[in-house]
Amino acid sequence: MPWKDGKKWVYSITYDEGCEDLLKYALPIHRKYGIPGHLALVSSQIGVPRNLPGSSYDKMMILSKDQIHDLVQEGWGVSCHSMTHCGVTLNNADTEVVQARRVIEEALEMEVRMFCVPGDNNGHPGALKYAELAGFTSILTIYDRVNTRDTDLLHLGRVPLHTEYPAPFFSVYDPYKRIHQAIDLEGWIIDYCHCPMPDKPIHPAKDCTTQELEQRFATIRRIGGDDVWIAEPNEVVEWLLEQRG
Ligand SMILES: [Zn+2]
Secondary structure: OOOHHHOOEEEEEEEEOOEOHHHHHOHHHHHHHOOOOEEEEOOOOOOOEOOOOOOOOOOOEEOOHHHHHHHHHOOOEEEEOOOOOOOOOOOOHHHHHHHHHHHHHHHHOOOOOEEEOOOOHHHHHHHHHHHHHHOOOEEEOOOOOOEOOOOOHHHEOOEEOOOEOOOOOOOEOOOOOOHHHHHHHOOEEEEEEOOOEOOOOOOOOOOOEHHHHHHHHHHHHHHHHHHEEEOOHHHHHHHHHHHHO
């Protein structure tokens, strides 16, 4: 059996930015299905309105340290989503990756060992190069794929859980996305979205609705049954590091 407690595959979900509205809209669904979440947080913007002009989530309130600690108490996890979300380059990685870890750990007064590349995967090379210096043991990307027990922890893929893919695909929402692949590969799905809202997503190619989120969780529980290990990503990474010695 490949995973903890003999589980056959793994399911996780992450929310980039850590909007306060998660408490109102996503958290009740997490509690209903017994699924922990995960927040990718911009180090310099905790407990303040998001300051990223041009972002679909600009000016939305970000969870405070106390709210984040309450979520961690009930099993949620956190990662560092860079210092400013302006995009990681080889030139700014010392600030955006290395100093970002120090700043988030001081702001939250807890250890943060996972990095989450902001924007798109163009920031991945800089994050990779500086991860060890920063002390990060894993990196979340937005490569859309299923991870396995052998996946390099600095190249973790995530599955966009979005209402509709952007042009030219316009794929409609799929609550079964990659589940059967994960079962076949005995793999690990890490879903990714931002802040699900009732009826209409904030951005159709960056988010799903709360109804779609609930459909996803119900599908994971129904198909996964006793075979799926549901855990937030840090827990899975720590377990893998232990296994790999
Ligand atoms: Zn982001």
